[in-house]
Amino acid sequence: MLKNKHLLGLENTPAEDIQMIIDTAFRFREVLERPIKKVPSLQGKTIVNLFFENSTRTRISFELAQKRLSADTVNFSASTSSLKKGETFKDTAQNIEAMKIDAVVMRHPTPGAPLHLTKHIDSIVINAGDGTHEHPTQAILDMMSLHEVFGKINGLKIGILGDISHSRVALSNIFGLIKMGAEVTLCGPPTLIPPYIQDLGVKINHNVDEVLEWADAVNILRIQMERMGVGLFPSIREYRKLFGITEERVKRLKKEVIIMHPGPINRGVEIDSQVADSEQAIILDQVLNGVASRMAILYLYLGGKSELN
Amino acid sequence: MKVTQSNKSLLLKGGKIYDPVKGQYRNEDILIENGKIKTIGKVTETNTMDVRDCTDKIITHGFCDIHVHFREPGREDKESLATGAQAALAGGFTRVCAMPNTNPPLDTPESIRFIMEKQKDLPVHIHPIGAVTKQQGGKEMTEMASMKEEGAVAFSDDGLPIADGQVMRLALEYSTMMNVPVINHAEDLSLRGDGVMNEGKMSTRLGLPGNPDISESVMVHRDLELAKLTEAILHVPHVSSAKSVQLIRAMKATGAKVTAEVTPHHLYFNDTALENYDTNLKVAPPIRTEEDRLALVEGVKDGTLDCIATDHAPHTIEEKEGTFDTAPFGLIGLESSFGAVYTSLVKNAGVSLEQILDAMTIKPRQIMGFDTDLLMEGKEAELVVLDIKREWVFEKTHIYSRSANCPFVGEAFAGKPEMVLNGTTIVEISK
Numbered sequence: 001m002l003k004n005k006h007l008l009g010l011e012n013t014p015a016e017d018i019q020m021i022i023d024t025a026f027r028f029r030e031v032l033e034r035p036i037k038k039v040p041s042l043q044g045k046t047i048v049n050l051f052f053e054n055s056t057r058t059r060i061s062f063e064l065a066q067k068r069l070s071a072d073t074v075n076f077s078a079s080t081s082s083l084k085k086g087e088t089f090k091d092t093a094q095n096i097e098a099m100k101i102d103a104v105v106m107r108h109p110t111p112g113a114p115l116h117l118t119k120h121i122d123s124i125v126i127n128a129g130d131g132t133h134e135h136p137t138q139a140i141l142d143m144m145s146l147h148e149v150f151g152k153i154n155g156l157k158i159g160i161l162g163d164i165s166h167s168r169v170a171l172s173n174i175f176g177l178i179k180m181g182a183e184v185t186l187c188g189p190p191t192l193i194p195p196y197i198q199d200l201g202v203k204i205n206h207n208v209d210e211v212l213e214w215a216d217a218v219n220i221l222r223i224q225m226e227r228m229g230v231g232l233f234p235s236i237r238e239y240r241k242l243f244g245i246t247e248e249r250v251k252r253l254k255k256e257v258i259i260m261h262p263g264p265i266n267r268g269v270e271i272d273s274q275v276a277d278s279e280q281a282i283i284l285d286q287v288l289n290g291v292a293s294r295m296a297i298l299y300l301y302l303g304g305k306s307e308l309n
Numbered sequence: 310m311k312v313t314q315s316n317k318s319l320l321l322k323g324g325k326i327y328d329p330v331k332g333q334y335r336n337e338d339i340l341i342e343n344g345k346i347k348t349i350g351k352v353t354e355t356n357t358m359d360v361r362d363c364t365d366k367i368i369t370h371g372f373c374d375i376h377v378h379f380r381e382p383g384r385e386d387k388e389s390l391a392t393g394a395q396a397a398l399a400g401g402f403t404r405v406c407a408m409p410n411t412n413p414p415l416d417t418p419e420s421i422r423f424i425m426e427k428q429k430d431l432p433v434h435i436h437p438i439g440a441v442t443k444q445q446g447g448k449e450m451t452e453m454a455s456m457k458e459e460g461a462v463a464f465s466d467d468g469l470p471i472a473d474g475q476v477m478r479l480a481l482e483y484s485t486m487m488n489v490p491v492i493n494h495a496e497d498l499s500l501r502g503d504g505v506m507n508e509g510k511m512s513t514r515l516g517l518p519g520n521p522d523i524s525e526s527v528m529v530h531r532d533l534e535l536a537k538l539t540e541a542i543l544h545v546p547h548v549s550s551a552k553s554v555q556l557i558r559a560m561k562a563t564g565a566k567v568t569a570e571v572t573p574h575h576l577y578f579n580d581t582a583l584e585n586y587d588t589n590l591k592v593a594p595p596i597r598t599e600e601d602r603l604a605l606v607e608g609v610k611d612g613t614l615d616c617i618a619t620d621h622a623p624h625t626i627e628e629k630e631g632t633f634d635t636a637p638f639g640l641i642g643l644e645s646s647f648g649a650v651y652t653s654l655v656k657n658a659g660v661s662l663e664q665i666l667d668a669m670t671i672k673p674r675q676i677m678g679f680d681t682d683l684l685m686e687g688k689e690a691e692l693v694v695l696d697i698k699r700e701w702v703f704e705k706t707h708i709y710s711r712s713a714n715c716p717f718v719g720e721a722f723a724g725k726p727e728m729v730l731n732g733t734t735i736v737e738i739s740k
Contacts, residue, residue, distance in 0.1 A: 011514065088627070088630075090630060108632070109634075110633055110634045111515055111516035111586070111633065111634075112515065112516075112517070112585075112586030112632065112633050113633075115585060116586060131516055132517075133515060133516025133517070134516065168516065171513075171514075171516055194513045194519075195513065195519065195521075196508075196510040196512075196513045197513055199510040200510075200513070
């Protein structure tokens with residue numbers, strides 16, 4: 001049994017639950033390798049994908065996970081919704097729930113919005129990203145991918161590179177990795193690293209070469225071009241020079257480092273094509289593990305037994 | 310809460326009277342007739358008197374709050390002068406100063422007159438604070454002298470900090486003619502950025518944009534230097550950070566005419582209370598860390614922070630039940646004020662009762678130039694009766710504001726105002 005009714009973030013998810021989700025995800029991963037990739041686990045359950053912010057990969061990943069589990073799904077996106085007519089968050093949530101559903105998968109631009117949602121509805125809430133707060137399913141798929149390569153998470157040295165300040169992926173990864181016993185070092189310009197982040201148990205190093213040399217794996221975050229205009233860093237040219245994961249940089253290393261990226265990738269900005277497409281990059285495994293992880297999450301949170309047949 | 314008007318003789322029997330002017334207690338009865346104090350001393354009961362047993366109760370000056378938002382004119386759906394007055398009475402207040410960030414703002418003599426006219430028949434004395442600049446625009450000075458003539462007691466652009474140092478300097482210089490305080494919401498807006506809570510470990514954990522403590526302290530520092538330069542009266546509102554307390558303490562030591570206030574919510578909560586994204590704790594300046602909170606307590610103890618003011622800021626349920634980023638800044642605090650202050654300062658931090666009574670009675674009156682010698686025969690009654698032994702839980706039913714955005718609901722308090730006498734108005738506050 002999981003401790004929490006909802007998956008709002010990894011900060012409040014116990015390590016045992018994260019482990020259980022990852023273990024279950026590996027079993028679903030096997031399902032995904034079969035010719036018939038569908039199981040009846042969530043037949044009769046209704047899940048609403050409530051996306052108040054654009055998303056392609058997370059949404060497709062969740063939808064596929066839901067379909068593979070035989071759940072009924074409905075999609076809602078803010079751009080086509082009643083929000084444009086001035087309906088409040090509370091009314092949108094309560095109206096959808098009144099139609100008798102079992103769970104909501106929500107992406108929202110505001111930190112804390114999923115917690116807020118749990119106060120208005122009884123359904124299970126799965127956070128698919130709340131602003132700059134958490135993105136727990138991404139962190140779980142990242143940890144599953146690390147587990148796949150290394151057979152463990154405990155004791156691993158993980159670098160998280162790039163725009164930490166504006167990244168929910170970073171925060172969930174930090175909470176999850178620390179909890180599972182990994183060491184985490186953040187790397188990026190000081191203007192893109194949030195204040196007081198060391199209080200969460202991570203180290204900071206602005207020298208990317210040192211971090212690459214130290215780490216077993218690095219998770220490279222997308223650099224959003226719009227951060228440049230407001231003075232958070234001066235230019236792509238300088239960013240690449242200081243932090244870009246270039247082919248030369250990787251070649252110089254004395255050992256191999258696993259390359260991860262939550263996507264979407266800016267090729268030639270935070271990572272070179274040659275690196276992204278190399279053997280040591282597990283970026284596409286992460287995508288596949290994303291579907292498996294989300295299957296496991298939906299299955300476990302929606303009342304599936306931990307023993308999967 | 311029961312509010313009645315009575316010209317009858319009212320006898321407060323057997324109470325312990327605290328006179329903040331003398332800083333002394335005395336055990337006497339108080340007889341009030343036609344809304345005025347007739348006798349302070351031993352009074353023999355007659356059957357025409359309405360007698361209230363005040364044994365074990367403390368009687369002192371009615372509380373005075375120099376920082377409230379009553380939203381009239383413009384946002385009467387949040388609060389009006391009349392509903393704000395009820396909230397004030399429920400908190401033990403007889404006198405308040407209303408901030409000018411109404412719609413339109415109080416930036417003309419006429420708008421000051423409007424408030425003065427409307428408050429005349431209300432059971433609480435409401436003094437308007439005028440805007441420093443037209444439209445609170447931070448550029449052109451208002452007709453301060455004429456506004457003072459109409460009844461403005463101080464000047465402030467309230468929630469909108471005066472960013473331009475020269476405008477602030479000129480306003481301070483001009484204000485020296487009127488000898489009234491200028492109050493500047495001290496926040497450097499560029500440093501605040503889009504911060505919605507204190508910048509710290511909590512904001513990082515919650516993924517919310519942080520507002521650093523220095524956004525306040527750098528502005529406080531500028532204002533203190535300007536006050537010293539211009540020899541004007543500066544009042545620093547709602548001090549929230551340890552750094553600001555230190556700067557004010559240092560400037561006061563030089564003899565500058567500077568005063569400062571602190572809110573009950575900054576004394577009571579720290580930023581870990583925002584764990585669940587409670588929009589009722591979204592306030593400007595933000596609730597800061599425990600170290601900051603302790604520095605504020607220390608500031609009250611050593612007198613660096615002169616008075617308590619609530620910054621009572623009503624907002625609608627609709628606005629506050631949205632997500633954290635969309636909710637407006639502000640919380641209501643009149644009704645919960647004494648309980649929160651007594652609990653956080655006297656009960657939990659060993660501050661003396663007299664000190665917090667001074668900070669809620671005589672100190673704010675001194676800052677605004679109000680009459681302070683209230684416990685005298687012949688004076689209009691302006692009193693509060695307190696039960697400091699009372700343990701209670703603050704509930705929604707204690708709220709008389711038109712709004713309910715109060716983070717104190719559910720908090721266990723010690724110390725409670727029981728009764729207010731304001732002229733002929735007699736208020737029995739809800740249990």
